[in-house]
Amino acid sequence: MPRLKRALLSPKLFVKSILLFTIVYTIYLSTSTTTSVYLSTTQSKLNIYTNQLYQKINLQFNQWYYNILVYDYNLFSDSNFQQQLTIIKSEKLQDENHKIDLWNLDDSFNLPVSVKVPNYLLSPSSSSSSSTDKKPLIQPFDPRLTLSVYYNYIETNKDNGNDLKLPFHWSDWVDFSKLHKYILNPSKTDLCSSLFDISNNDKLNKDSEIKSVDQYCQFIGNANNGNENKATNMLGYKIFAPAQAQTGANHELIGKSYLYTQAPSPKRLIFLTNTNGNYQFDVDNYNVNNISNSILYNEKLTSNLASKVNKENEQSSTLNVLSSYISLIKNSPPSLLPTKQQNNPKDNEIDSHIIEIPEEYFINDPQSIINQLESSNSQLSNSEKDFLSSIKYSVDCKDPPKYFYEAKYVKAMKENWSGEHYDWRFYNGLTIHNAQQQSIILHRLLKNYLKFTQSNNLITWIAHGSLLSWYWNGINFPWDTDIDVQMPIHELYQLARFYNQSLVVENAGTKRLGNSDKTEEFEFDGMGRYFIDVGSSVTHRTKGNGNNNIDARFIDIDTGLYIDITGLALTNEESPDRYNDFLTIDQNTDAGKQKFDQLKQNQKDGDKNNNYSLKNQQLKLYNCRNNHFSSYNELSPLIQTVVENQPGYIPKNFMYILNDEYNLKSLAKKNHRDFTYFNNFNLWLNTKDVSKYLAHKHSPNENSPDGSNQAYSLIKFNKLSKSDHINLLKYNPIMMKEYLETMNFTNYHNLELSQLLKISNYNHNHNNAQTNVSNIGIYRESYDLFNHYRNNYKLGYSLRPDHFINFIIHDNSRWDYQLQVDDLIKLQKQLENDSQQQQEQHHEQQQG
Template identity: 50%
Template sequence: MPRLNKLLSPRFLLKSFLFVTITYTIFVSTTTLFRQPTIKQYKKLLNQQIKHQFNQWYYNILASDYQLDTNKQFLKDVEVIREANLLSDDKNQLWDIKPDLNVPLSVELPEYLTHADSLKPIIQPFDPRLTLSVYYQYIEMNLQQQQQEENLKLPFHWSDWLDLSKLHKYIFNPVKYDLCSSMFNISGKAELIEGSKIFNISTYCEFKPNSVLGYNITHPSGAQTRPNRELLGKSYLYSAAPSPRKLIFLTNESSYQFEVQDYQVNNVNNSILYNDMIQEIANPSKVNVLDSYQSLVRSHPPSSSQNSDHQPLTSQTLHLPESLFSVDAPALVQELKQTPVEELSMMDRHFLETLEFSIGCFSPPKYFAEAKFLKKIKDHWMGEHYDWRFYNGLIIGKDEQAIVLHRLVKNYLNFARENGIITWIAHGSLLSWYWNGIAFPWDTDIDVQMPISELYKLGRYFNQSLVIENVGDSYNQFDGMGRYFIDVGSTITHRRKGNGNNNIDARFIDIDTGLYIDITGLALTTEPAPSRYDNFIEMDPFKKKFIMLNSKPNQLNHKVKNEQLKVYNCRNNHFSSYDELSPLVLTLVENQLSYIPSNFINILNDEYNMGSLSKKTYRGYTYLNNFRIWCKTSALSGFTRTTSKLINKHAKSEYELLKVNKLSIDDHLSLLTDNNIFKEWFKTMNFTNYHNLELKEIINKNFHKAGKLLDEYRKKYKLGNGLRPDYFINLIMFDNSRYDYLMQANDLVKLQKMYNNNNKKSQ
């Protein structure tokens, strides 16, 4: 009887009615519309829409929608939970949501930087608060002296910009051992290296007993052990890696861009420890990175680019000219060659060299090198997600991973938009945007695409540049200190997969960790397009005839076909059509302005299938629709009251997991007693609510309404601010030894004295 009552409940009857309605719609659509041959080309699109509707219904049939964002009682209860969580937060997990948060942004300088007669260590600790403060003040001082921005060149050494502390014991030790043979050469360890590709030690390591390190790392090493992996990259940066060609300091409006002095030379004398930057800025005893940033921006706002191609992108919809997907590389080479040498910028000269190399290279070697581990090592695949130069230990699966990926996308999108580079998120990053506008918690990298002409722009004007995050936001508050290296491959004229070594065209790399964004260019090529586009040719006799006239017997001209189809692909053969991409639509990705393809559902269906847009369980995670976040399914156990028996570590049935979204309001309050769940929801709730509203308008092609929603959101919330904390500040909040720069510097001075005394005794 209870079961009968349940079946006759109004809620069940309503859902049954909806099911019948959708089923009838599918039947009518497939039996009437598809009879007409004139609209066969729309069959796929209609099928997608029907599948999407049905999947949404199926996966939401057991879901509740409590509108928690506007539930006053719920929000009152949340405040009580927040206070309780903060009081019991022994591990400091919630430091960045404390109401009285005071971010430590000041650094006291050691004596050796302010007094010439003080003992100076041969290397100093890394702290971005110090580095950025000094650079901002140095730039401001030079601009005040009427020096033009384009004429100012800045000194640089990698030791000022990332953590090289793992090298300190080798730098301080006066006795230099042959680490090439004793540590890095693993060729004799047969059991360890089995199945791995390792390189001969002579190709990447030189024993140099008279150098600071005692050895020199010159190239990537192939697969290595975990301890060696970190040392190799840091050693290369300290003594061999060239400096960036440009430093790009982002602001909230534009950016400062400066060439680097002696960028092809690696010389520690260019570091703050040895150059005269601090002396030139009046020997401050203490610096504050936010104050230094704000002082520069107030006194000398960054000048807007005079190049029309580099103007910021702001329009709600961006219609892409088809010409963006085709570049005549040989013609561009001739144009650059015919330009007088004195009129070519440093970046132009390097770009010309790259193009000439690319055109003349027929079987390109692999350009990017990852931090590969030996295959015998557990989870060796993780190393593939880090650039070998900047690898700083594994953070995949840790809280830092989400922080770094969030900051990567924040700063890439800001950099691209401010410099007029057309780009959009792609693949898994586009799919995660669809769900709640935020990266999936299991993602290990980010994917973006751009037209081939924009890839050329990135390579010509910004290759080998270091991008520095805007330290302050538009509300005069601290934002972040991330640093990101732009690296464009050496064979971008190659638009076919070829030997498969270079499917990725460029990377935007976080130098704190080595995690990166993969950048690929889409171009009109000779690669055969997928069969999913064939209907568009079959239904257009003029296009079909034109293709046949321009093809040889039994040899289809794929470039002509692709041109008629208006389809473009990257070097890994991911295809998209012009109609799927254009117009691009302005949206927010992780609270940052970004563009997405207007017909993203077509793209996602072709790449992942329609289920990916609806299924709420994946890789041990469950999507909580009332919180709009992905949560570890195992973390739900023990936090619910009404359905706790259904949610446990052993729940395998999809039907069981679907019932997670049937939780009561009390269950949701109970879930918020978990610090991780509370923090994720609390930091993202306003943004994800906006995303849900915006998504409906974009799906229905109401781009104007989506623009209005964006304007409203901009008025209420801090658009563009990070949803997650700065990586370095997060580190020092959990590690007191990093908090006090002066203490670290003085420790190195003591170490220097100890080695100096030992040397005197030995003499």
């Protein structure tokens, strides 16, 4: 057995030996005796060339090594394989053990997009005491009801146009079911001290920084306090600040309690569509947290709901969220709201495939923004007034405090790092242990962020780990916990000015392209909701105290998972040495000699900042607040691509950026953590799950990998036959589901990547060339491929199901809304009776 193992691993030693020789030889070629960073043009070009040569050789050898024995079966185009897969899919859908897990593969599945409307909402002024009409203190959360009510309200009040302001309370948009027993219980207990105060638990607090409970929680009690709002009195306490290190269960209550009692409303609600434009409305009194603005208590939102329900389905009193969406966009189409105008090269179709970023978009000049807003003759909107105040605050604040807080766990908890990937306000429990839920949330996050930025003309691109995962197969890594994007500082200011504190609502329906406006030609899309939050110190473009490396977030309010948004700007920060080869100064000209002398004098004087400022200006180097640098030539023009089946953008020289941040091995290494990449599926699969299949396939006496030895497992996996591939999907229906959901897109991604690699190589060899679409045919090939995919496949459609629909399909108790209402009323009555009994007992004890 050891002999067989050594034989299998022998290519590893051989390849590494060749790699070592290649690396040493290439380094030798690139060695220079030049000591100054200001190189001659000839030396600079030589260094650049040898570096590029090294990168190409290194990448090719890594790819060869990690694909030893792999055979390309071209499963996507293999009709026999696809026929077998269709049969297996049909069999699994008939199997009761797998039917629910595979529901979204069933084309005949009837989606539960309708919700029964409680009678108390249909006749809000009724005084009926019947159980079906009784109004609870708080009603269950269901986005089907919330979106249907708001779609109807907007359509009914369409004559008000953009002047329409919407009522809002977080209880209609976030699931507060974990607070229900505290809200409904008339006898309030001091949860601040009894539950949230963990300061006396030394075992739990070990090595953690615990915040005093009175710094974020205040007990109100049973009495109706006239100084507090209605929601605070109903809950009996209020959360007014983040708690820092806490237990996971407490974080869920703390975040929801803050939203319910104290959090201001979003400033604006933005309803996306999959057509041109979106609906944008300001929120009425957004600074005030008032539960009277909720659907339950605000009759204005439900005043004509009865007629809407009767029109849709008189017998069952239901609302269909998809029908409500269709009715809105047909009867009151979204206007292209002129909230933001900028010179963006997207005026015609071909130019949308590439975006030349104006260089001035990377210049950080907050004072000019302040001057422009203060001298503006036009009336500033409330959002612009708030933006002006925030910019002034940022400029004046020399040491800004931490802005974004996460659901940080105490260190004594298992996997204490995991809570830091969730915003504390919207934390609803860990998702990292549910791979399908995690992939759904991250997919929908990116889908709606890209749709939002596209429809509002904001320049952005995927970055860091998200760019690396795109390189492999166009979708997020299965171990990802967040998404990274970047934008120029100019666009970050635009985001803050017009959209900060907005709630973005996913388009509930998608109109099938090429069809007429018939109801059946729309299909359900999703009901995600996402909060845009821009930090309070965006004018600071250096790391500073390190507390605010992230400029903004696009947050999923169902879970607290988010997209990190960072702005790039020209600064005087120290830029990496890798750019020195591009820094050339012609000392034969007066201007060049003057600049060279100035740089040398700066070095001599020790004026480091001034020195890097000049270097960064000459090379057009831009950085975020975490000191990730990119050059203008690496970024622009941005190239249109498809990310998670959504149109998006990547930097021009993405290969150079990935090599610098992750090294070339990351573009070829096929095993990471618990996952292995399978070329024929274009997917990262759980290594242990594949090993289980091989163990199942082989007899107990035969050797099969257990995943612990990555090199050995990889060789065995690379040798899988075509029949192994189909049997693996049959053995593991969840893998089959993942493959069927993504195969059309990942196959396109492989074709697209080959085109984009040509572009990247061209750009690498033409660093100073000006982009001109008309005379660079390689861009045309990429553009034509993109159009072919758009015209023949479902570009822009969701690869994964809606989070809430998937949730209620797996949880029958959440399917029927009326049953949830009835359960709440029963709980309310039980708690009222229990409280009354306690009071009577207490009274008897006092009498005795």
